[in-house]
Amino acid sequence: MSRTIHPTALTMIARLSNSLTQLVPQIGSDDFPQLLIEVIKQLVPADEMTLILFEDKPEFLVSEKTEKIGNQSIDMYLAGAYLLDPFYRASVELKQSQFFTYGELVPDGFRQSEFYKQYLVKIGLEDECGYLIIFPGGQFLHLSIGHGVGSTARLSRSERQLLETLTPLIDMLCQQHWGDQLSKPLNRQLDQALANFGSSKLTERECAVIRMVLQGYSPASIADKLFISPGTVRVHLRNSYRKLDIGSQVDLHNLFMGALMRFEQYEGGDPLEGFF
Structure with missing residues (x-):
């Protein structure tokens, strides 16, 4: 039994074929x-x-x-x-x-x-x-x-x-x-800057909370992932803001970026060390 290809599929195949004909030589x-x-x-x-x-x-x-x-x-x-x-x-x-x-x-x-x-x-x-x-x-x-x-x-x-x-x-x-053009390995050093952010001033749990806030997790989601209550998350966040002398997520983001942008080459440790 023969099957008929849907006209929309034929159009898409034609577009893709035409595009690849132009792209592959480049x-x-x-x-x-x-x-x-x-x-x-x-x-x-x-x-x-x-x-x-x-x-x-x-x-x-x-x-x-x-x-x-x-x-x-x-x-x-x-x-x-x-x-x-x-x-x-x-x-x-x-x-x-x-x-x-x-x-x-x-x-x-x-x-x-x-x-x-x-x-x-x-x-x-x-x-x-x-x-x-x-x-x-x-x-x-x-x-x-x-x-x-x-x-x-x-x-x-x-x-x-x-x-x-x-x-x-x-x-x-x-x-x-x-594939043949890439000669430099990806610099993952800054991943440690995020992991270490605030570690010289905050407890390990407080660091985990503010790191997740920076990434866009809600207090409820942070609580679920860290196996603590939303109220405890808010306490950690309040204490972190006090220790860092900030008052909002905007301040937290700006502090994080300000700490990173002062480095020509981050070499480890808390980016906040010596920052203020």
Whole structure:
């Protein structure tokens, strides 16, 4: 019995075939990153796509709306705010390339976090998804796909399924393009800056609480993960703020970033030591 391929599927296959015909010959060229973005845009609607390579340090390869963030926020992201990015957090444990939606990664209080307010809100993005492409040396590529607040061009379930299905193809193309170009291992030293933040002034439990607050966890979620009560979380947070001489999540985020940005090269220990 013969089967008829749905016209929509035929159209998609034709688009993908045409796009790959243009993209594959550009593997290894400077045009490849932008062309890769254009291929995905031909398959699904997107208001903003960003390509960040994490090798020795983060590098924006393609970013269509970073002017909305401003240079100061971009500098802060590259200096260490990326440590709080849910996609970066996922990369720490990831062993192979994968497609994610923000909903699969973000903590329950993420929309109240300063990272969300200072980066995603400024760009005007929400409902983001994307790929984490993991290279053999531990470096990785974050290809994000986002939509503006109030945009009608949202990804449907089938479009997200299409993107997920394409993960092996996107991974193969990226491995072929960047695989031979990456010579520096990913500098994970700043991961220890987040892990050690406040350790010279706070108890171990207080450090755990403020670290989770920085990442966007709610008090209830922190309590659940640390096996303590929400009231105890609030006590730890209040004591931490008092010891750090701050009064809000905004102050906590600014203190974290201020401590990181004073280092040309972080070499270990609490970033706050000698800061104030």
